[in-house]
Amino acid sequence: MIYSHKRNTTLGIQAQLVNPCGNSAMPVKKKRKSSGSDDPGLRKCKITCFCRPQAPGRLISPEDQFSxxxxxxxxxxxxxxxxxxxxxxxxxxxxxxxxxxxxxxxxxxxxxxxxxxxxxxxxxxxxxxxxxxxxxxxxxxxxxxxxxxxxxNDTIIFKNIYRYAFDFARDKDQRSLDMDTAKSMLALLLGRTWPLFPVFNQFLEQSKYKVMNKDQWYNVLEFSRTVSTDLSNYDEDGAWPVLLDEFVEWQKARLAAL
The missing domain is CATH 1.10.238.10 (EF-hand)
Structure with a gap:
Protein backbone atom coordinates (compact mmCIF):
# COMPACT_ATOMS: atom_id res chain seq x y z
CA MET A 1 0.00 0.00 0.00
CA ILE A 2 2.93 2.36 0.60
CA TYR A 3 4.07 1.96 -2.99
CA SER A 4 0.55 2.66 -4.38
CA HIS A 5 0.20 5.89 -2.35
CA LYS A 6 3.52 7.27 -3.66
CA ARG A 7 2.52 6.60 -7.26
CA ASN A 8 -0.88 8.33 -6.92
CA THR A 9 0.75 11.42 -5.39
CA THR A 10 3.23 11.67 -8.27
CA LEU A 11 0.45 11.41 -10.87
CA GLY A 12 -1.49 14.18 -9.16
CA ILE A 13 1.46 16.58 -9.34
CA GLN A 14 2.00 15.79 -13.03
CA ALA A 15 -1.68 16.53 -13.76
CA GLN A 16 -1.31 20.04 -12.31
CA LEU A 17 1.68 20.77 -14.62
CA VAL A 18 -0.08 19.75 -17.84
CA ASN A 19 -2.97 21.82 -19.38
CA PRO A 20 -6.11 20.15 -20.73
CA CYS A 21 -4.88 20.54 -24.32
CA GLY A 22 -1.84 18.49 -23.56
CA ASN A 23 0.65 21.42 -23.90
CA SER A 24 3.04 22.20 -21.12
CA ALA A 25 1.95 25.09 -18.92
CA MET A 26 5.58 25.76 -18.11
CA PRO A 27 8.92 24.76 -19.65
CA VAL A 28 9.56 21.12 -19.26
CA LYS A 29 12.94 20.29 -17.88
CA LYS A 30 14.91 17.55 -19.50
CA LYS A 31 14.39 14.42 -17.48
CA ARG A 32 17.42 13.08 -15.72
CA LYS A 33 18.22 9.48 -16.14
CA SER A 34 16.54 7.79 -13.25
CA SER A 35 18.69 6.04 -10.70
CA GLY A 36 18.42 2.33 -10.17
CA SER A 37 16.36 2.86 -7.02
CA ASP A 38 13.67 4.84 -8.93
CA ASP A 39 13.42 2.47 -11.86
CA PRO A 40 9.81 1.11 -11.99
CA GLY A 41 11.05 -2.27 -13.01
CA LEU A 42 13.35 -2.54 -10.03
CA ARG A 43 10.66 -1.13 -7.78
CA LYS A 44 8.39 -3.86 -9.02
CA CYS A 45 11.07 -6.43 -8.17
CA LYS A 46 11.30 -5.08 -4.65
CA ILE A 47 7.56 -5.44 -4.21
CA THR A 48 7.65 -8.91 -5.64
CA CYS A 49 10.36 -10.07 -3.22
CA PHE A 50 8.18 -9.11 -0.28
CA CYS A 51 5.19 -10.91 -1.74
CA ARG A 52 6.87 -14.07 -2.96
CA PRO A 53 4.25 -16.84 -2.96
CA GLN A 54 4.89 -19.84 -0.75
CA ALA A 55 5.16 -23.23 -2.33
CA PRO A 56 2.02 -25.23 -1.57
CA GLY A 57 2.40 -28.08 0.90
CA ARG A 58 2.08 -31.65 -0.28
CA LEU A 59 -1.49 -32.76 -0.13
CA ILE A 60 -2.00 -35.93 1.89
CA SER A 61 -4.03 -38.47 0.00
CA PRO A 62 -6.60 -40.58 1.86
CA GLU A 63 -4.32 -43.58 1.38
CA ASP A 64 -1.53 -41.82 3.29
CA GLN A 65 -3.66 -40.89 6.29
CA PHE A 66 -3.77 -43.01 9.43
CA SER A 67 -7.03 -44.93 9.73
CA ASN A 153 20.78 -45.22 21.51
CA ASP A 154 19.21 -42.34 23.39
CA THR A 155 20.43 -42.39 27.01
CA ILE A 156 17.26 -40.95 28.54
CA ILE A 157 14.82 -42.99 26.45
CA PHE A 158 16.79 -46.17 27.07
CA LYS A 159 16.65 -45.55 30.82
CA ASN A 160 12.86 -45.24 30.57
CA ILE A 161 12.63 -48.48 28.60
CA TYR A 162 14.95 -50.23 31.06
CA ARG A 163 12.83 -49.16 34.04
CA TYR A 164 9.63 -50.08 32.21
CA ALA A 165 11.02 -53.58 31.62
CA PHE A 166 11.05 -54.38 35.34
CA ASP A 167 7.29 -54.01 35.82
CA PHE A 168 6.58 -55.40 32.36
CA ALA A 169 8.43 -58.65 33.05
CA ARG A 170 7.55 -59.35 36.69
CA ASP A 171 4.60 -61.43 37.83
CA LYS A 172 1.97 -58.93 38.90
CA ASP A 173 1.43 -60.70 42.21
CA GLN A 174 5.14 -60.29 43.01
CA ARG A 175 7.07 -57.12 43.83
CA SER A 176 10.38 -58.50 42.51
CA LEU A 177 11.66 -60.26 39.42
CA ASP A 178 12.56 -63.90 39.74
CA MET A 179 16.26 -64.27 39.01
CA ASP A 180 15.88 -66.27 35.80
CA THR A 181 13.64 -63.57 34.32
CA ALA A 182 15.97 -60.85 35.60
CA LYS A 183 18.99 -62.46 33.92
CA SER A 184 17.09 -62.87 30.65
CA MET A 185 15.96 -59.23 30.65
CA LEU A 186 19.43 -57.97 31.59
CA ALA A 187 20.91 -59.98 28.73
CA LEU A 188 18.37 -58.41 26.38
CA LEU A 189 18.96 -54.85 27.60
CA LEU A 190 22.63 -54.75 28.62
CA GLY A 191 24.19 -57.81 27.04
CA ARG A 192 25.20 -55.96 23.88
CA THR A 193 26.55 -52.81 25.53
CA TRP A 194 27.96 -53.65 28.98
CA PRO A 195 31.37 -55.39 28.81
CA LEU A 196 31.01 -56.71 32.36
CA PHE A 197 27.62 -58.31 31.75
CA PRO A 198 28.93 -61.88 31.15
CA VAL A 199 30.84 -61.71 34.43
CA PHE A 200 27.90 -60.20 36.29
CA ASN A 201 25.61 -62.87 34.91
CA GLN A 202 28.06 -65.53 36.11
CA PHE A 203 28.01 -63.93 39.54
CA LEU A 204 24.19 -64.03 39.65
CA GLU A 205 24.16 -67.71 38.69
CA GLN A 206 26.33 -68.72 41.65
CA SER A 207 24.89 -66.21 44.13
CA LYS A 208 22.34 -66.80 46.88
CA TYR A 209 19.89 -64.34 45.29
CA LYS A 210 16.64 -65.81 43.98
CA VAL A 211 14.95 -62.53 43.05
CA MET A 212 15.94 -58.99 42.09
CA ASN A 213 14.01 -56.05 43.52
CA LYS A 214 13.37 -52.72 41.81
CA ASP A 215 16.14 -50.83 43.62
CA GLN A 216 18.69 -53.46 42.61
CA TRP A 217 17.40 -53.43 39.05
CA TYR A 218 17.68 -49.64 38.73
CA ASN A 219 21.18 -49.61 40.23
CA VAL A 220 22.52 -52.27 37.89
CA LEU A 221 21.96 -49.84 34.99
CA GLU A 222 23.65 -47.00 36.89
CA PHE A 223 26.55 -49.30 37.77
CA SER A 224 26.97 -50.35 34.14
CA ARG A 225 27.16 -46.71 33.06
CA THR A 226 29.44 -45.28 35.74
CA VAL A 227 31.79 -48.00 37.00
CA SER A 228 34.81 -48.89 34.88
CA THR A 229 35.38 -52.45 33.76
CA ASP A 230 38.35 -52.83 36.12
CA LEU A 231 36.15 -51.59 39.01
CA SER A 232 38.86 -49.09 40.01
CA ASN A 233 36.41 -46.22 40.47
CA TYR A 234 33.86 -48.19 42.48
CA ASP A 235 33.06 -46.37 45.73
CA GLU A 236 32.62 -48.94 48.46
CA ASP A 237 31.10 -46.26 50.70
CA GLY A 238 28.58 -45.27 48.03
CA ALA A 239 24.88 -45.96 48.25
CA TRP A 240 25.05 -49.14 46.16
CA PRO A 241 22.86 -52.15 46.98
CA VAL A 242 24.57 -54.98 48.83
CA LEU A 243 24.12 -57.09 45.70
CA LEU A 244 26.59 -54.88 43.83
CA ASP A 245 28.99 -54.66 46.76
CA GLU A 246 29.15 -58.43 46.77
CA PHE A 247 29.62 -58.56 43.01
CA VAL A 248 32.64 -56.22 43.24
CA GLU A 249 34.18 -58.28 46.06
CA TRP A 250 33.58 -61.50 44.12
CA GLN A 251 35.07 -60.12 40.90
CA LYS A 252 38.16 -58.65 42.62
CA ALA A 253 38.81 -61.96 44.38
CA ARG A 254 38.38 -63.75 41.08
CA LEU A 255 40.85 -61.46 39.31
CA ALA A 256 43.36 -61.78 42.15
CA ALA A 257 43.27 -65.55 41.84
CA LEU A 258 44.12 -65.49 38.13
Missing part, protein backbone atom coordinates in the same frame (compact mmCIF):
# COMPACT_ATOMS: atom_id res chain seq x y z
CA UNK A 68 -8.48 -46.01 13.09
CA UNK A 69 -10.75 -48.45 11.30
CA UNK A 70 -7.86 -50.02 9.41
CA UNK A 71 -5.76 -50.16 12.60
CA UNK A 72 -8.49 -52.00 14.51
CA UNK A 73 -9.06 -54.41 11.62
CA UNK A 74 -5.33 -55.17 11.75
CA UNK A 75 -5.57 -55.78 15.51
CA UNK A 76 -8.48 -58.22 15.09
CA UNK A 77 -6.36 -60.35 12.77
CA UNK A 78 -4.46 -61.50 15.88
CA UNK A 79 -7.15 -61.69 18.55
CA UNK A 80 -9.73 -64.13 19.74
CA UNK A 81 -13.25 -63.44 20.93
CA UNK A 82 -11.99 -61.77 24.12
CA UNK A 83 -10.41 -58.94 22.05
CA UNK A 84 -6.96 -59.38 23.59
CA UNK A 85 -3.85 -60.06 21.56
CA UNK A 86 -2.32 -62.99 23.45
CA UNK A 87 0.72 -65.27 23.04
CA UNK A 88 -0.53 -67.04 19.92
CA UNK A 89 -1.49 -63.80 18.22
CA UNK A 90 1.80 -62.27 19.34
CA UNK A 91 3.71 -65.02 17.57
CA UNK A 92 1.87 -64.32 14.31
CA UNK A 93 2.30 -60.57 14.78
CA UNK A 94 6.08 -61.01 15.17
CA UNK A 95 6.17 -63.23 12.10
CA UNK A 96 4.24 -60.67 10.04
CA UNK A 97 6.55 -57.77 10.89
CA UNK A 98 9.67 -59.94 10.56
CA UNK A 99 10.89 -59.69 14.16
CA UNK A 100 11.75 -62.53 16.52
CA UNK A 101 9.68 -62.54 19.74
CA UNK A 102 12.92 -62.37 21.76
CA UNK A 103 14.18 -59.33 19.85
CA UNK A 104 14.57 -56.20 21.97
CA UNK A 105 12.48 -54.27 19.43
CA UNK A 106 9.41 -56.09 20.76
CA UNK A 107 10.12 -54.61 24.19
CA UNK A 108 10.33 -51.15 22.61
CA UNK A 109 7.00 -51.70 20.85
CA UNK A 110 5.40 -52.84 24.12
CA UNK A 111 6.82 -49.72 25.80
CA UNK A 112 5.30 -47.53 23.08
CA UNK A 113 1.94 -49.24 23.62
CA UNK A 114 2.35 -48.87 27.41
CA UNK A 115 1.42 -52.53 27.78
CA UNK A 116 1.70 -53.66 31.43
CA UNK A 117 1.68 -57.42 30.78
CA UNK A 118 4.27 -59.35 28.82
CA UNK A 119 2.79 -61.25 25.89
CA UNK A 120 -0.52 -59.34 25.80
CA UNK A 121 -1.85 -56.23 24.07
CA UNK A 122 -5.38 -54.98 24.72
CA UNK A 123 -7.41 -53.17 22.07
CA UNK A 124 -7.03 -49.87 23.94
CA UNK A 125 -3.25 -50.26 24.26
CA UNK A 126 -2.94 -51.22 20.61
CA UNK A 127 -5.01 -48.32 19.30
CA UNK A 128 -3.33 -45.73 21.55
CA UNK A 129 0.20 -46.89 20.73
CA UNK A 130 -0.30 -47.44 17.01
CA UNK A 131 -2.02 -44.06 16.71
CA UNK A 132 1.03 -42.50 18.34
CA UNK A 133 3.24 -44.32 15.84
CA UNK A 134 0.79 -43.62 12.98
CA UNK A 135 0.86 -47.28 12.01
CA UNK A 136 -2.29 -49.01 10.81
CA UNK A 137 -0.75 -51.92 8.88
CA UNK A 138 2.26 -54.22 8.77
CA UNK A 139 4.15 -52.16 6.19
CA UNK A 140 3.92 -48.94 8.18
CA UNK A 141 5.20 -50.57 11.35
CA UNK A 142 8.05 -52.18 9.44
CA UNK A 143 8.93 -48.72 8.19
CA UNK A 144 9.21 -47.52 11.81
CA UNK A 145 11.48 -50.30 13.10
CA UNK A 146 14.69 -48.33 12.56
CA UNK A 147 13.12 -45.35 14.34
CA UNK A 148 12.23 -47.61 17.28
CA UNK A 149 15.73 -49.14 17.36
CA UNK A 150 17.24 -45.68 17.56
CA UNK A 151 15.44 -45.19 20.89
CA UNK A 152 17.95 -47.62 22.36
Missing amino acids: NKKCLAWFYEYTGPDEVLGPEGMEKFCEDIGVEPENIIMLVIAWKLEAPNMGFFTKEEWLKGMTLLQCDCIERLQGKLDYLRNHL
Whole structure:
Protein backbone atom coordinates (compact mmCIF):
# COMPACT_ATOMS: atom_id res chain seq x y z
CA MET A 1 0.00 0.00 0.00
CA ILE A 2 2.93 2.36 0.60
CA TYR A 3 4.07 1.96 -2.99
CA SER A 4 0.55 2.66 -4.38
CA HIS A 5 0.20 5.89 -2.35
CA LYS A 6 3.52 7.27 -3.66
CA ARG A 7 2.52 6.60 -7.26
CA ASN A 8 -0.88 8.33 -6.92
CA THR A 9 0.75 11.42 -5.39
CA THR A 10 3.23 11.67 -8.27
CA LEU A 11 0.45 11.41 -10.87
CA GLY A 12 -1.49 14.18 -9.16
CA ILE A 13 1.46 16.58 -9.34
CA GLN A 14 2.00 15.79 -13.03
CA ALA A 15 -1.68 16.53 -13.76
CA GLN A 16 -1.31 20.04 -12.31
CA LEU A 17 1.68 20.77 -14.62
CA VAL A 18 -0.08 19.75 -17.84
CA ASN A 19 -2.97 21.82 -19.38
CA PRO A 20 -6.11 20.15 -20.73
CA CYS A 21 -4.88 20.54 -24.32
CA GLY A 22 -1.84 18.49 -23.56
CA ASN A 23 0.65 21.42 -23.90
CA SER A 24 3.04 22.20 -21.12
CA ALA A 25 1.95 25.09 -18.92
CA MET A 26 5.58 25.76 -18.11
CA PRO A 27 8.92 24.76 -19.65
CA VAL A 28 9.56 21.12 -19.26
CA LYS A 29 12.94 20.29 -17.88
CA LYS A 30 14.91 17.55 -19.50
CA LYS A 31 14.39 14.42 -17.48
CA ARG A 32 17.42 13.08 -15.72
CA LYS A 33 18.22 9.48 -16.14
CA SER A 34 16.54 7.79 -13.25
CA SER A 35 18.69 6.04 -10.70
CA GLY A 36 18.42 2.33 -10.17
CA SER A 37 16.36 2.86 -7.02
CA ASP A 38 13.67 4.84 -8.93
CA ASP A 39 13.42 2.47 -11.86
CA PRO A 40 9.81 1.11 -11.99
CA GLY A 41 11.05 -2.27 -13.01
CA LEU A 42 13.35 -2.54 -10.03
CA ARG A 43 10.66 -1.13 -7.78
CA LYS A 44 8.39 -3.86 -9.02
CA CYS A 45 11.07 -6.43 -8.17
CA LYS A 46 11.30 -5.08 -4.65
CA ILE A 47 7.56 -5.44 -4.21
CA THR A 48 7.65 -8.91 -5.64
CA CYS A 49 10.36 -10.07 -3.22
CA PHE A 50 8.18 -9.11 -0.28
CA CYS A 51 5.19 -10.91 -1.74
CA ARG A 52 6.87 -14.07 -2.96
CA PRO A 53 4.25 -16.84 -2.96
CA GLN A 54 4.89 -19.84 -0.75
CA ALA A 55 5.16 -23.23 -2.33
CA PRO A 56 2.02 -25.23 -1.57
CA GLY A 57 2.40 -28.08 0.90
CA ARG A 58 2.08 -31.65 -0.28
CA LEU A 59 -1.49 -32.76 -0.13
CA ILE A 60 -2.00 -35.93 1.89
CA SER A 61 -4.03 -38.47 0.00
CA PRO A 62 -6.60 -40.58 1.86
CA GLU A 63 -4.32 -43.58 1.38
CA ASP A 64 -1.53 -41.82 3.29
CA GLN A 65 -3.66 -40.89 6.29
CA PHE A 66 -3.77 -43.01 9.43
CA SER A 67 -7.03 -44.93 9.73
CA ASN A 68 -8.48 -46.01 13.09
CA LYS A 69 -10.75 -48.45 11.30
CA LYS A 70 -7.86 -50.02 9.41
CA CYS A 71 -5.76 -50.16 12.60
CA LEU A 72 -8.49 -52.00 14.51
CA ALA A 73 -9.06 -54.41 11.62
CA TRP A 74 -5.33 -55.17 11.75
CA PHE A 75 -5.57 -55.78 15.51
CA TYR A 76 -8.48 -58.22 15.09
CA GLU A 77 -6.36 -60.35 12.77
CA TYR A 78 -4.46 -61.50 15.88
CA THR A 79 -7.15 -61.69 18.55
CA GLY A 80 -9.73 -64.13 19.74
CA PRO A 81 -13.25 -63.44 20.93
CA ASP A 82 -11.99 -61.77 24.12
CA GLU A 83 -10.41 -58.94 22.05
CA VAL A 84 -6.96 -59.38 23.59
CA LEU A 85 -3.85 -60.06 21.56
CA GLY A 86 -2.32 -62.99 23.45
CA PRO A 87 0.72 -65.27 23.04
CA GLU A 88 -0.53 -67.04 19.92
CA GLY A 89 -1.49 -63.80 18.22
CA MET A 90 1.80 -62.27 19.34
CA GLU A 91 3.71 -65.02 17.57
CA LYS A 92 1.87 -64.32 14.31
CA PHE A 93 2.30 -60.57 14.78
CA CYS A 94 6.08 -61.01 15.17
CA GLU A 95 6.17 -63.23 12.10
CA ASP A 96 4.24 -60.67 10.04
CA ILE A 97 6.55 -57.77 10.89
CA GLY A 98 9.67 -59.94 10.56
CA VAL A 99 10.89 -59.69 14.16
CA GLU A 100 11.75 -62.53 16.52
CA PRO A 101 9.68 -62.54 19.74
CA GLU A 102 12.92 -62.37 21.76
CA ASN A 103 14.18 -59.33 19.85
CA ILE A 104 14.57 -56.20 21.97
CA ILE A 105 12.48 -54.27 19.43
CA MET A 106 9.41 -56.09 20.76
CA LEU A 107 10.12 -54.61 24.19
CA VAL A 108 10.33 -51.15 22.61
CA ILE A 109 7.00 -51.70 20.85
CA ALA A 110 5.40 -52.84 24.12
CA TRP A 111 6.82 -49.72 25.80
CA LYS A 112 5.30 -47.53 23.08
CA LEU A 113 1.94 -49.24 23.62
CA GLU A 114 2.35 -48.87 27.41
CA ALA A 115 1.42 -52.53 27.78
CA PRO A 116 1.70 -53.66 31.43
CA ASN A 117 1.68 -57.42 30.78
CA MET A 118 4.27 -59.35 28.82
CA GLY A 119 2.79 -61.25 25.89
CA PHE A 120 -0.52 -59.34 25.80
CA PHE A 121 -1.85 -56.23 24.07
CA THR A 122 -5.38 -54.98 24.72
CA LYS A 123 -7.41 -53.17 22.07
CA GLU A 124 -7.03 -49.87 23.94
CA GLU A 125 -3.25 -50.26 24.26
CA TRP A 126 -2.94 -51.22 20.61
CA LEU A 127 -5.01 -48.32 19.30
CA LYS A 128 -3.33 -45.73 21.55
CA GLY A 129 0.20 -46.89 20.73
CA MET A 130 -0.30 -47.44 17.01
CA THR A 131 -2.02 -44.06 16.71
CA LEU A 132 1.03 -42.50 18.34
CA LEU A 133 3.24 -44.32 15.84
CA GLN A 134 0.79 -43.62 12.98
CA CYS A 135 0.86 -47.28 12.01
CA ASP A 136 -2.29 -49.01 10.81
CA CYS A 137 -0.75 -51.92 8.88
CA ILE A 138 2.26 -54.22 8.77
CA GLU A 139 4.15 -52.16 6.19
CA ARG A 140 3.92 -48.94 8.18
CA LEU A 141 5.20 -50.57 11.35
CA GLN A 142 8.05 -52.18 9.44
CA GLY A 143 8.93 -48.72 8.19
CA LYS A 144 9.21 -47.52 11.81
CA LEU A 145 11.48 -50.30 13.10
CA ASP A 146 14.69 -48.33 12.56
CA TYR A 147 13.12 -45.35 14.34
CA LEU A 148 12.23 -47.61 17.28
CA ARG A 149 15.73 -49.14 17.36
CA ASN A 150 17.24 -45.68 17.56
CA HIS A 151 15.44 -45.19 20.89
CA LEU A 152 17.95 -47.62 22.36
CA ASN A 153 20.78 -45.22 21.51
CA ASP A 154 19.21 -42.34 23.39
CA THR A 155 20.43 -42.39 27.01
CA ILE A 156 17.26 -40.95 28.54
CA ILE A 157 14.82 -42.99 26.45
CA PHE A 158 16.79 -46.17 27.07
CA LYS A 159 16.65 -45.55 30.82
CA ASN A 160 12.86 -45.24 30.57
CA ILE A 161 12.63 -48.48 28.60
CA TYR A 162 14.95 -50.23 31.06
CA ARG A 163 12.83 -49.16 34.04
CA TYR A 164 9.63 -50.08 32.21
CA ALA A 165 11.02 -53.58 31.62
CA PHE A 166 11.05 -54.38 35.34
CA ASP A 167 7.29 -54.01 35.82
CA PHE A 168 6.58 -55.40 32.36
CA ALA A 169 8.43 -58.65 33.05
CA ARG A 170 7.55 -59.35 36.69
CA ASP A 171 4.60 -61.43 37.83
CA LYS A 172 1.97 -58.93 38.90
CA ASP A 173 1.43 -60.70 42.21
CA GLN A 174 5.14 -60.29 43.01
CA ARG A 175 7.07 -57.12 43.83
CA SER A 176 10.38 -58.50 42.51
CA LEU A 177 11.66 -60.26 39.42
CA ASP A 178 12.56 -63.90 39.74
CA MET A 179 16.26 -64.27 39.01
CA ASP A 180 15.88 -66.27 35.80
CA THR A 181 13.64 -63.57 34.32
CA ALA A 182 15.97 -60.85 35.60
CA LYS A 183 18.99 -62.46 33.92
CA SER A 184 17.09 -62.87 30.65
CA MET A 185 15.96 -59.23 30.65
CA LEU A 186 19.43 -57.97 31.59
CA ALA A 187 20.91 -59.98 28.73
CA LEU A 188 18.37 -58.41 26.38
CA LEU A 189 18.96 -54.85 27.60
CA LEU A 190 22.63 -54.75 28.62
CA GLY A 191 24.19 -57.81 27.04
CA ARG A 192 25.20 -55.96 23.88
CA THR A 193 26.55 -52.81 25.53
CA TRP A 194 27.96 -53.65 28.98
CA PRO A 195 31.37 -55.39 28.81
CA LEU A 196 31.01 -56.71 32.36
CA PHE A 197 27.62 -58.31 31.75
CA PRO A 198 28.93 -61.88 31.15
CA VAL A 199 30.84 -61.71 34.43
CA PHE A 200 27.90 -60.20 36.29
CA ASN A 201 25.61 -62.87 34.91
CA GLN A 202 28.06 -65.53 36.11
CA PHE A 203 28.01 -63.93 39.54
CA LEU A 204 24.19 -64.03 39.65
CA GLU A 205 24.16 -67.71 38.69
CA GLN A 206 26.33 -68.72 41.65
CA SER A 207 24.89 -66.21 44.13
CA LYS A 208 22.34 -66.80 46.88
CA TYR A 209 19.89 -64.34 45.29
CA LYS A 210 16.64 -65.81 43.98
CA VAL A 211 14.95 -62.53 43.05
CA MET A 212 15.94 -58.99 42.09
CA ASN A 213 14.01 -56.05 43.52
CA LYS A 214 13.37 -52.72 41.81
CA ASP A 215 16.14 -50.83 43.62
CA GLN A 216 18.69 -53.46 42.61
CA TRP A 217 17.40 -53.43 39.05
CA TYR A 218 17.68 -49.64 38.73
CA ASN A 219 21.18 -49.61 40.23
CA VAL A 220 22.52 -52.27 37.89
CA LEU A 221 21.96 -49.84 34.99
CA GLU A 222 23.65 -47.00 36.89
CA PHE A 223 26.55 -49.30 37.77
CA SER A 224 26.97 -50.35 34.14
CA ARG A 225 27.16 -46.71 33.06
CA THR A 226 29.44 -45.28 35.74
CA VAL A 227 31.79 -48.00 37.00
CA SER A 228 34.81 -48.89 34.88
CA THR A 229 35.38 -52.45 33.76
CA ASP A 230 38.35 -52.83 36.12
CA LEU A 231 36.15 -51.59 39.01
CA SER A 232 38.86 -49.09 40.01
CA ASN A 233 36.41 -46.22 40.47
CA TYR A 234 33.86 -48.19 42.48
CA ASP A 235 33.06 -46.37 45.73
CA GLU A 236 32.62 -48.94 48.46
CA ASP A 237 31.10 -46.26 50.70
CA GLY A 238 28.58 -45.27 48.03
CA ALA A 239 24.88 -45.96 48.25
CA TRP A 240 25.05 -49.14 46.16
CA PRO A 241 22.86 -52.15 46.98
CA VAL A 242 24.57 -54.98 48.83
CA LEU A 243 24.12 -57.09 45.70
CA LEU A 244 26.59 -54.88 43.83
CA ASP A 245 28.99 -54.66 46.76
CA GLU A 246 29.15 -58.43 46.77
CA PHE A 247 29.62 -58.56 43.01
CA VAL A 248 32.64 -56.22 43.24
CA GLU A 249 34.18 -58.28 46.06
CA TRP A 250 33.58 -61.50 44.12
CA GLN A 251 35.07 -60.12 40.90
CA LYS A 252 38.16 -58.65 42.62
CA ALA A 253 38.81 -61.96 44.38
CA ARG A 254 38.38 -63.75 41.08
CA LEU A 255 40.85 -61.46 39.31
CA ALA A 256 43.36 -61.78 42.15
CA ALA A 257 43.27 -65.55 41.84
CA LEU A 258 44.12 -65.49 38.13
